[in-house]
Amino acid sequence: MKKLSNPYAKLEGYNCFGCAPKNNEGLRLTFYEDGDEIVTKWQPEHAYEGFHNVLHGGIQATLMDEIANWVVVTQTETSGMTVELNTKFHKAVMIENEKPITIRAKLTEKDQKKATIHAQIYNFAGDLCSESNVVYYLFPPQVAARKLYYPGKAAFYESE
Numbered sequence: 001m002k003k004l005s006n007p008y009a010k011l012e013g014y015n016c017f018g019c020a021p022k023n024n025e026g027l028r029l030t031f032y033e034d035g036d037e038i039v040t041k042w043q044p045e046h047a048y049e050g051f052h053n054v055l056h057g058g059i060q061a062t063l064m065d066e067i068a069n070w071v072v073v074t075q076t077e078t079s080g081m082t083v084e085l086n087t088k089f090h091k092a093v094m095i096e097n098e099k100p101i102t103i104r105a106k107l108t109e110k111d112q113k114k115a116t117i118h119a120q121i122y123n124f125a126g127d128l129c130s131e132s133n134v135v136y137y138l139f140p141p142q143v144a145a146r147k148l149y150y151p152g153k154a155a156f157y158e159s160e
Contacts, residue, residue: 001032001033001034001039002032002033002157003030003031003032004030004031004032004033004038004070004074004156004157005155005156005157005158005159006019006021006030006031006156007151007155007156007158008020008149008151009021009022011149017062018062018063018065018066018069019031019066019070027042027059027062027063027066029042029063029066029067031067031070033074034104036106036107037104037105037106038067038070038071038074038104038105038106039102039103039104039105040067040102040103041100041101041102041103042063042100042101042103043098043099043100043101044059044093044095044100044101045095046095048095049095051092053094053095054092054093054094054095055092055093055094055095055101057087057089057130060087060089060093060121060129060130061085061087061132063103063119063121064085064087064103064105064119064120064121064130064131064132064134065082065085065119065132065134067103067104067105067117067119068082068105068117068119068132068134068136069082069136070105071105071106071107071115071117072115072117072136072138073150073153073156074153074156075107075115076107076110076115076138077141077152077153078138078139078140078141078144078150079138079139079144079148079150080114080115080136080137080138080139080144081136081137081139082134082135082136083114083135083136083137084133084134084135085132085133085134085135086132086133086134087130087131087132088130088131088132089129089130090128090129090130090131091123091127091128091129091130092129093121093123093129093130094123096124099123099124100124101121101122101123101124101129102121102122102126103119103120103121103122104119104120104122105117105118105119105120105134106118108133110138112138113137113138114135114136114137114138115135115136115138116133116134116135116136117133117134117135117136118131118132118133118134119131119132119134120132
C-alpha cells in the first residue's frame with residue numbers, strides 16, 4: 001500500500017471534518033492506495049457513539065462519503081461533490097479499545113459528469129458492517145482547480 005499525501009493540509013484555514021489533520025473534533029483520516037482501492041484504518045472513539053459502544057450510523061456514512069471523495073480526487077483527475085449516498089447497514093460497528101476499523105472504496109462507474117464509488121466498512125475482525133454507493137458530480141477540471149483548490153492528481157502522490 002502507498003500512503004497518499006493530503007495537499008489540502010497546506011491551505012490556510014483548512015478544516016475538513018473528514019481529513020484535516022489539525023481538526024481536533026474531526027476524524028483526521030489518512031489514506032492509502034491499495035491497487036484500485038483507496039483504504040484507511042480508523043479507531044472509533046466513544047464521542048462518535050449512537051447507542052452505547054456502537055459507532056453512530058451517520059459517522060459511518062461520513063466515513064464512506066469522505067473516502068469516496070479521495071477516490072474521486074485520485075482517480076478522476078478532478079474534484080466533485082456528493083449528489084447521492086445510499087447506505088446499507090449489515091452489522092453494528094462496535095467501539096473496541098485499540099481495535100481499528102477498515103474503510104475501503106473503489107470507483108465502479110465514471111462518465112464525464114459523474115462517478116460512482118462503492119465504499120465498505122469492516123470491523124476489526126474483518127466482517128462487513130456497512131456499505132455505500134456514492135455518486136459524485138464531477139466538476140470540470142478548471143472549475144475544480146479555481147473554486148475547490150484541486151491541486152491535480154500528482155499532488156496526492158508527493159512525499160509529505
